[in-house]
Amino acid sequence: MSRQEESWNNAPTESIFRILKKELIHHKQYETRVVARKSLIKYIEAFYNTI
Template sequence: MKNGIVQSMSRKGNCWDNAPMESFFGSLKAELVHGARYPTRDVARRDLFAYIEGYYNRQRLHSALGYITPDQAELRAA
């Protein structure tokens, strides 16, 4: 806790706490990062930002959301 960060730990018998993030990182690795070589961290950051904001949140359909995008789900919830 040196930097004020507390690790997220699932409780015993509750394996769903991290499932959304594990799903996201699995998609990120399969759709963007696997096999990619970035010459600098800035190039990697730009690519990741473009994927998340330009594709994952605005275009990619999510089965858990009823095959709509996260942006559409957020608008419906508002």
């Protein structure tokens, strides 16, 4: 574990969430959480993992 002032440990996770928000979430409105979850899983498995 790092110290509190070393915030770079969260960088990979924050990068993934930023990409998801930018490329997927802000472009759509989801009716339910189930639909949103399926869309997210499809994006990660079909697009993000191929890069």
